Amino acid sequence: MxxxxxxxxxxxxxxxxxxxxxxxxxxxxxxxxxxxxxxxxxxxxxxxxxxxQGIVRRVAAVPNHYRLGYTANGMTVWEVPLDVIDEAGQRLAALEYVSHCYRRPAKPPEWPYTLFAMVHAKDRAQVEARVMEMAALLGDLARSHTVLYSTKILKKTGLRIQG
Known part of the structure; x- marks a missing residue:
């Protein structure tokens, strides 16, 4: 804090x-x-x-992927056992087309996914090809996966204070 x-x-x-x-x-x-x-x-x-001091988390560029031509954006979600999740996360995070990769708790049986990785591409076919690459890279580390496609653009904002 x-x-x-x-x-x-x-x-x-x-x-x-x-x-x-x-x-x-x-x-x-x-x-x-x-x-x-x-x-x-x-x-x-x-x-x-x-x-x-934790007042500012980071200073970074926040690109607008849509303006850059990356209009097919998919959050890949992976069912990865916790004993191998760090290894799986490192593999996915190293890919150039993954913008962020993180773990989240599963909510079985409806939501078994523990590892999330955002993929940006020019079209859905390219996303699907990249997901196939990711699945091959993870191999037996992942039990299952799916892709959640973006349906609208959310405005990203940084720090806001009153003037």
């Missing part, structure tokens, strides 16, 4: 300046620093501190 009370007015201004995302420029932290009125190195140090 983080303690946001350790943040000061400069941290608040940094958050307000970046809550819609970092500027898309060669040196985004320098642009934020100019807007906030502090040196670039201080902006970077403050982000590191906020990450260390």
């Amino acid at each position: 983080s303690d946001a009370s350790i943040l000061d007015e400069i941290d608040r201004r940094i958050m307000l300046a970046t809550q819609e995302g970092l500027p898309i420029v060669a040196r985004p932290f320098a642009a934020v620093a100019e807007q906030v009125g502090i040196p670039e190195a201080e902006v970077i140090a403050r982000f590191r501190f906020m990450q260390d």
Whole structure:
């Protein structure tokens, strides 16, 4: 759990300046620093501190897969025994077309799946081909699997605070 009370007015201004995302420029932290009125190195140090404190989880690009032409997106779900789930997860997470991979508790008998991996592709045929590759890669580590296709785009947002 983080303690946001350790943040000061400069941290608040940094958050307000970046809550819609970092500027898309060669040196985004320098642009934020100019807007906030502090040196670039201080902006970077403050982000590191906020990450260390758990106030900011991560600083990362969040691509819009649809705009990049990846319109067939499927969450693959795998029934993997817990004693081999780490090995299976490492195999899937290493694939270039898997954007995120994580474990979740099963809810048998309706939901036996313990390992989830998001696959992005240009069309469903490509998703299906990739799922076949994944199944071959997992072999006997996975008992069963299915694909849940995206049906709508959800707006992803980052940190939000009041101005």
